[in-house]
Every structure is written in C-alpha cells, then in structure tokens.
Amino acid sequence: MFFEPIILIGLLLLLPLLAAGLLLVVRGNGGRKVVVISFGILIMLATVLLAAGYLVGDRWQGSFHYPIINYCLLAVDVIIGVYVLGKSIKHKKVLAGALAVAQMAGIIAFEFLIAPSVNIANDLYIDGLSVIMALVIGIIGSGICIYALGYMKEHECHAREKDPNCKDRRPTFFALMFLFLTAMFAIVFANNLAWMFCAWEITTVCSFALIGYTRTDEAINNSFRQIVMNQLGGLAFVIALILLGLQGVLELDVIIAHGSLGLLGLPIMLLAFAGITKAAQVPFQSWLLGAMVAPTPTSALLHSSTMVKAGVFMVIKLAPAFGWNVNGIAIMLIGGFTFLFCSAIAISQPNAKRVLAYSTVANLGLIVACAGVGTPEAVWAAIFLLIFHAVAKSLLFLCVGTAEHNIGSRDIEEMDNLFVRMPKLALLMALGILTMFIAPFGMLISKWATIVSLVETNNAVLLILLAFGSAVTFMFWAKWLGKLLAVAGNQTNVETKVNGSEWSTIGLMALLVVGLSVGFPFISQWVVVPYLLSNPQWASTSLEVISFDNLLIMAIIVVAVVLSFLIFARSTKNRTAPIYLSGVGVDFEKRTYLSSLSVETQASQRNWYMSGWFSEESMTPLANTCCITVITFGLVLSTLSIWGWSL
Amino acid sequence: MTIISFVVAFVAFAVLAPLIGGVIAGADRIVTARLQGRVGPPILQPFYDVKKLLAKDDSVTHSFQGFYVFLSMVFTVLAGAFFFAGGNFLLVIFILMLATLFFIIAAYSTRSPFAEIGAEREIIQVMAYEPMVILMAVTFYMATIPMLGEGTFNVGAVFALDRPLIVALPFVFIGLLFILTIKLRKSPFDLSYSHHAHTELVKGISTEMTGRTLAIVEIIHWYETVLFLGWVGLFLVWGSWIGVVVAIVGMILVYLLEVFIDNNFARVKWQFMLASSWIVTLVCVAINMVLIQVIF
Numbered sequence: 053m054f055f056e057p058i059i060l061i062g063l064l065l066l067l068p069l070l071a072a073g074l075l076l077v078v079r080g081n082g083g084r085k086v087v088v089i090s091f092g093i094l095i096m097l098a099t100v101l102l103a104a105g106y107l108v109g110d111r112w113q114g115s116f117h118y119p120i121i122n123y124c125l126l127a128v129d130v131i132i133g134v135y136v137l138g139k140s141i142k143h144k145k146v147l148a149g150a151l152a153v154a155q156m157a158g159i160i161a162f163e164f165l166i167a168p169s170v171n172i173a174n175d176l177y178i179d180g181l182s183v184i185m186a187l188v189i190g191i192i193g194s195g196i197c198i199y200a201l202g203y204m205k206e207h208e209c210h211a212r213e214k215d216p217n218c219k220d221r222r223p224t225f226f227a228l229m230f231l232f233l234t235a236m237f238a239i240v241f242a243n244n245l246a247w248m249f250c251a252w253e254i255t256t257v258c259s260f261a262l263i264g265y266t267r268t269d270e271a272i273n274n275s276f277r278q279i280v281m282n283q284l285g286g287l288a289f290v291i292a293l294i295l296l297g298l299q300g301v302l303e304l305d306v307i308i309a310h311g312s313l314g315l316l317g318l319p320i321m322l323l324a325f326a327g328i329t330k331a332a333q334v335p336f337q338s339w340l341l342g343a344m345v346a347p348t349p350t351s352a353l354l355h356s357s358t359m360v361k362a363g364v365f366m367v368i369k370l371a372p373a374f375g376w377n378v379n380g381i382a383i384m385l386i387g388g389f390t391f392l393f394c395s396a397i398a399i400s401q402p403n404a405k406r407v408l409a410y411s412t413v414a415n416l417g418l419i420v421a422c423a424g425v426g427t428p429e430a431v432w433a434a435i436f437l438l439i440f441h442a443v444a445k446s447l448l449f450l451c452v453g454t455a456e457h458n459i460g461s462r463d464i465e466e467m468d469n470l471f472v473r474m475p476k477l478a479l480l481m482a483l484g485i486l487t488m489f490i491a492p493f494g495m496l497i498s499k500w501a502t503i504v505s506l507v508e509t510n511n512a513v514l515l516i517l518l519a520f521g522s523a524v525t526f527m528f529w530a531k532w533l534g535k536l537l538a539v540a541g542n543q544t545n546v547e548t549k550v551n552g553s554e555w556s557t558i559g560l561m562a563l564l565v566v567g568l569s570v571g572f573p574f575i576s577q578w579v580v581v582p583y584l585l586s587n588p589q590w591a592s593t594s595l596e597v598i599s600f601d602n603l604l605i606m607a608i609i610v611v612a613v614v615l616s617f618l619i620f621a622r623s624t625k626n627r628t629a630p631i632y633l634s635g636v637g638v639d640f641e642k643r644t645y646l647s648s649l650s651v652e653t654q655a656s657q658r659n660w661y662m663s664g665w666f667s668e669e670s671m672t673p674l675a676n677t678c679c680i681t682v683i684t685f686g687l688v689l690s691t692l693s694i695w696g697w698s699l
Numbered sequence: 700m701t702i703i704s705f706v707v708a709f710v711a712f713a714v715l716a717p718l719i720g721g722v723i724a725g726a727d728r729i730v731t732a733r734l735q736g737r738v739g740p741p742i743l744q745p746f747y748d749v750k751k752l753l754a755k756d757d758s759v760t761h762s763f764q765g766f767y768v769f770l771s772m773v774f775t776v777l778a779g780a781f782f783f784a785g786g787n788f789l790l791v792i793f794i795l796m797l798a799t800l801f802f803i804i805a806a807y808s809t810r811s812p813f814a815e816i817g818a819e820r821e822i823i824q825v826m827a828y829e830p831m832v833i834l835m836a837v838t839f840y841m842a843t844i845p846m847l848g849e850g851t852f853n854v855g856a857v858f859a860l861d862r863p864l865i866v867a868l869p870f871v872f873i874g875l876l877f878i879l880t881i882k883l884r885k886s887p888f889d890l891s892y893s894h895h896a897h898t899e900l901v902k903g904i905s906t907e908m909t910g911r912t913l914a915i916v917e918i919i920h921w922y923e924t925v926l927f928l929g930w931v932g933l934f935l936v937w938g939s940w941i942g943v944v945v946a947i948v949g950m951i952l953v954y955l956l957e958v959f960i961d962n963n964f965a966r967v968k969w970q971f972m973l974a975s976s977w978i979v980t981l982v983c984v985a986i987n988m989v990l991i992q993v994i995f
Contacts, residue, residue: 469810490800491793500789503833507840507850512988515837516830516981523829530800530822534807534815539761602790609777609794613770620766629758631811631907643812657812660819665973 057112057178060102064186064237067095072230079223081205088201088226089553092194095233099190106178108578111586113177113243113305125250126163130156132257136279139260145276151283158290159249166297167246174303175244180583184435185240185365188442191564192357193233195557199450200229200349202551206457207347211266225265229353232258236358240365245302245323249289252326252362256282259359262350263343274342281339285329292322304369309588311373317690321379324367325683328383331363331416334390335676335683340413344405348453351405355412356446361438364416367423368434372589374426376509378693382686386679387421388517390414393675395521398528399666402659404452404462407528408445411488414521415441415495421514422502428590429505429597433498435580436572440487440494443568447561448484451477454554458546465658468535469641474547478536479617480562485536487565489529492606492613494569501597524666531659540631540641569610573603708784712925713776720921721745723928727958734962745917752914760809765912767805772919774798779926785855788836795926799825802904802919809907817904821891823969827976828878834984835875835930841988842867845995860937863945867991872934874983876953878976882927884920885957887964888972928954 071091078087106112133156140149204222211218235258238251256279264275296302296319301310310316332340343354354360367383374380391414398410415437422434454477455470456462471478487493491500499522506515568575581595630637633645633655643655725742732739759765778795781787799821806818836852844850846860846867857864865872881888886895892903905916928950936946 471808491797496793500793503789503837504852507837510841512985515834516984519830519833519837519980520977522833523826526796526829527822527826530803530825531819533800534804534818534822537763537804537808538810539763539808540810599787602787605790609797616766616770620763627756627758628761629909631760631809632813632901633811634901643810655812657815660823 068233199557202553285326327366352449384424390417433501436498444487451481492609709780771801870987885961
C-alpha cells in the first residue's frame, strides 16, 4: 500500500472539488484550459494510484467520524433543497417544489431525531468494485471534461452566432462537471448511507443544472422532468434512511450482509428504487432522453461514467440481498422489461443521440436484471457490462458530438458515407458500435455471461426477454454501422478541423475499448473474480462464468479484427467499378442516373425504422405498464413482509 | 476441446465442408429441377460455377468490399470449426453472428441502393432467427441437466448421451426447422438473397458482388449449409454409431424438406417472416421449457 487509504479518498474527493472552485474563479479561456487539463490528468493519476494499491487487494474500511461532517452534509442537503425550491418557484413547478420540501423535512427529521442514536463503525471503505468505479469516474469522467474544452468552445461560437449578447456560462459548466466527479467518488466510497445520500443529491442537482444549461424552454422543462423523477428516488432514499435508522443500522455492508428478509426488505427495495430512478429504468427513462438537449459532453458524462452509473452501482451493491425473493424478482423483471422494450424502441429512432440514449437505458436494464439475479456469476456479468458500457458509450457520444459539429447533424441518415468524409472518426465510431453489440468485443461477452448466469438459475422468463432483446439490438446497431461504413466518391475530408482536445479524449477511449476487450480474461481473473469471492455471501472456492480459454479466444479475435483493419486500411489494388443504378450512371455519389426515358433520376435509400412495429408511441405505454406493475408489486409485497407476510 | 482437436477440426472443416456443401447444392438443384419437371444440371455444377467466377476479372466497387466478404468467410469457418470440435455452442453462435455482420457491412459499404435493401433485409432476417438460435443453445443446456447430470454448452457432450436430444427438445427442434428456412436462404424466407432469379430484386444483398467476391459468397453459403445441418444433427445423434447414422439420415430428410418448402411457397413479406418466426420461437421454446421442468 503506497498511501494511507484515507488520504487517497480525500485526494479523490478534494481534487475535483478544488478544480470546480478554481474554474469558477479563473474565467479566461487559457486559464480554464490549464486548470481542466492539469486537474483532469491529476485525477486520472490519483485513481490509478488508488488502483495500484487496492484493485487486487483486500477490502479496506475505516471510520472518519466527526459530528461536524454530519452537520456540514446536512447543510449541503438543505442548500440543495432550497436551491431546487427556489428554481421551482421561479419556473412555477409545483411538484418539484413539493418534493423538495418533503425531502428536506425528511432529512432534517432524520439527522436530528434518528441519526444521533445510531452507531457507525465504518464510514468509508475501498473494495474491488469501488476501485473499478473510481477508475471509470476518474479516467472517463476527466477525459470527458478535457473533451469538453474543445467542444464547448465551438458550442459557444454557435450560440454567439444566434445571439451575440449571450453570456459565456462556461465557468459554471466546467465547475458543475468537476463537482459531479466529487459527488460520484463520494458515492462509491461511502459506507455510511447518510453520507452517500448527500452525494446522491449532489449528482441529482448537478445534472439538473447541466441539463438546463442552455436555458431554452425545452431545456428547462426537461431539467424539471429530471429533477422530479430523481426526487422521487431521493424521497425513497430518505424513507429508507429513516426506516434503517430506526433499526439502528446505517452501514451499507451491514445491510447487505443481513439480506433482503424481514424488516430490511422494504428499505432495500426503497434503495433499489432510488437506484432505478437514477439509472433511468422504465418508467423513468424519459428524463434521460430529455437530457439530450444538453451539450454533448453532458450527455456523455451522464451516460457513461456518472449519474446513471451511480444508479446501477447502488443496485449492484445490493445484489447479494437479491435473488429469488420479492425484491430480487421485482428488480430482475424491471431490468429485463427495460432491456427488451428500450432496445426495440431504439430501432425506430433516426436521431443518433436518441439511439444511444435508448441503448443506454436498455443496457442498464441488463445490468439491473443481472443484479436482481444476485448470484456471483450474474454480478460478474453486471460488472463487465458496466465497465464496457461506460467506455464504449463515452466513445460513441464523443464521436457523435464531434461529427455533429462537422457535418451539422446528428441524424444517422446524414452519417451516410461518413467513412469518406471523416475516415478516422467513422472508424472509431464503428469501433464503439462493434463494442456495444457484437462478439468478440466486451459487451457481448458480458451478455454471454448473463445468459450463463440466467440458465444456471433456471430463469426462463429472463432468458426469453434477453434473447429477443439481443435480436432487436442487432437490428439498430447493424443498420447504423452500415450507413457509417458506406464508401462512395471522393468527398473532401472535413476531419482536419477537429479540435485537439476532442481527438485526445476520443483516442484515449478507443485505446481503452480495445485494451479492455483484449485484457478481458485477465481483468476477470485478477480483479473481478477475487472481488466477488471476497464477499462473505459468495465465498465459494471457484467462479468461472465463461471458461478462461473461451475468453482468450475472444481476446485473440479482437486483436485479429483490429489488426486486419489497421493493416488493410492502406492497400488498394483491385479494379473498381461503379455501382448498378438501373440506368446510365451520372453521379455515383449522389446516386443519380439516366433512366429508360433519359430523365435524370435519383435513387435514394433510407434505413428502415419500422415505426409501425417499434414506435415510441406504441411501445412506451406497454413498457411503462409492465414496469409500474412490477414496481408496485415489489413495494407492496416488501412492505407486507415487515409484518412477516410473504409469498 | 484441446488445441489439437481444434486444429484438426479447423482444417477438416475448412477443406471438407465446401466439398460437402457444394455437392449438397448440386443435389439441391437436381431435386429442385425434378420437382419442376426438368432434368437439371450435373451434380458438380456448383463447382463449375464457382470455378468460372474465380476465373473472372476481379472488380469491386471499392477496396474494402472484398475484405469484408473475406472476413465473413474466415469467421464462418472459425464458427464451424468450433462447432465440429465440440466447443461451446454460444461461442459458435456469436462468431457466426460476427461473420453475418461482415457480410451485411460488405453490402452496405457499396452504397448501392439495391445492395442496401438486401442488407436491410438480411438484418431483419437476423432479427427474426436470432432469438430461436440463442434459445436453442439455452434449452440445449437445460436439457443436458437431466440427461447428463450437469448442464453444459459444449456441443461435444451429445456423444455422452444415451438418447438423442430431440427426446427432450422436440418443440425446440420444430422451432429450429422453422428458422432453418431463413438461415438456408430458402423461399418463402429468402428475402435478402435468393437462388430463384424470378423472385429477386436485382440480386439482393449480393448485387454489387462479382468475380472472386461472389465466389466467396457462394462458398460461405456451402460452409453455412454444412454447419446448420450440423445443428440439426446435434438433436438426433447420441453416443453410439447408430446415432451417427440416424443423424445423417435425419439431416438428409431435413434438407429434402427444405427443398420441398423452397419449391412450394412464394416469398413472403418481411412482416410475416418476422412475426411468424417470433411467435413460433416463443411458443415452441416456452412449451419445451415447461416440458423439461415437468417431465425430466
């Protein structure tokens, strides 16, 4: 161990906080660049330092108990509540205001009446999962902040074209991004649930502010949808805190060790509910879709390393308490339905960012389902899904953002022929897409593990949901990939204008995607399996979800595919011929030809969106009905179990 | 599956499968001709066709096209090799999916409107058959639990059985036969690419492929035919030489059934293909899962 764990945690919490403070003060472009890049790199280094000490080590836990901290955090909670209340009054949003008041009342009552009587042995901890999360937050999160430097510069220029007098609000933007990272680090290291709650609320309010950043009506409405849904989760969290406090336990590890039975059943379900709202599971998916109005770095941050990942982190943490009990079944069904329905809706979306959003919700659904299954095999799959989703999604969002700035659209149809216009970017985007849905890349291997864990627990319903969900997943990724990799004509390469800060982060993400896919068997062997076996509930002698040989085969195929692309990308020796266009070709790039009547005709071909089958309008009510029913049953039954009533 | 057995299977499949697949294609054409009241070509005609394609001038729309098709063949061979070496069923399915994806990309990359329509249809075909394929592997595992004492995804385990899998998985077998029509590119489900010139929209997914590229597409089809018949055999074989004979006879009968279906049904719309495949998959798999739970 190189450093005291408490120092490392302190470093990770304070570095982004300090950066956020500095960014509010330093308002010049040059200064901001220095601060963002230097702190970004420092945070990355700090997480690597943490990983060097604790990634493969034993769990560390410790106390850091000073009453002053509790009061400070309470003050933060109240400030957040007042801020949201103020915004609600300003924009006349009654529900958000009411929820803010309810939450404030709950947390104040909890801190003064209940919390003082609860003894807490360990406030903080570090284990394998929290180190993995810290790496995701630290490396991807800071990477996105660096990317945002270039992106927001162009964003600001675009905004200024529309309205020359608009105020440059980038200092606030970057401060919020770094504050977000602090809160995320706090969530993954906090064993004391009251502490975690405070960080939880900071992430909610940060994303509220980031979504409303552009201050258009749409942005403000969507930010309020976000806050209302996440406040529901927050309220569930407060109720869980009160119920747990009354029983004298507020430590995450103690709660998990006791399992989902009896008096702990309801609080665990409420915590999982908070996780589900944050992870934008159906019926709460609409806040994440609404979040698309924000600038792309915000979307990338919310989707890949923060916010939704806090939600699934919570559910994965609680996994040992799930399985074949009321809570477990409710959680796995919500995840399963979300995966199937949201994958299907993604087919009907022509907007690249919405496809990414639905795919995020769907994949988080898969993670939630795995956590609900609650076996070590399923959690193995969930952790890998989390890692690969974070990396691949950030790569994809950043690529789409850069493409949007250069081709002026986020419509997939407009990305036709991108391979010619922006070859490097198109290939990297293709890499991200491949990672999301096809063997030998990470997400599919994790899905394979999901199938194994489901079949081992004889979970027929979820297997069927997964099989159909995987098939529709193939549809929406493959058709996007096809458009992207189309080759025609010699259009000008517009890639040269892309900002250096954007390239550096995109390059880093691409390296991570390939590196992690190749290193999969070793990450499993050295990091994830030891972590799972260190859990007291799962202490068995061995854990092999997919045999090491098969993982190695996949890793070799990754190398082969990537190398063949790299080598082949240069050679052209075949004779090339124009395509067939039912007439005499005129312009093959525009696909125009002289038809039999000697009229110049244009052939056009759009992808299929099958809106008759998979439209948002028809699928969403169905998905909502399924998931609301499941959640209601879960909450009612776990409430009844307090009085000893069970199925 | 050791490395040696894999290498043997790889070489054997790479060399033998096109020979067997080509002969099957030739026999297919003769049977089809007889069903239509014609004499038909010699049985080796598919080999002559491919030889001619290989001799043609090699032209492509751009340099990546041939590369994608070649990758598609490599992964098809790899999938077949893992299957016949007795490897993990899911591994086979996922590698095959990669091969299919590269074929789709090859068509898309030409940016020809006709090839694009073919590629879209191919994707819809994947969407139609993929649930059944995954659930076939899943029910394979479920059935081996009572039959072998512990569940496995390794297809080599069928040789340890004392009865064929079809005893436990009759409905899954029916489901497989249904989607096999899509996978073997037989009418009524030959939406993306057909051997029947009269039903084809130009030439579907292979519109822009000629010469060596088209020859490879043809050879990929032979590999796939052998691999998919292997899937059929998986349900029929058990650990005895009689089992092997039964499996071979069963595969021949299944292929004849496919040829019969091919010649008696006109191509349907994608809506019907997708809906019917999904319904058949859901019904067959659900009934069979219950069956395994109740009877075994």
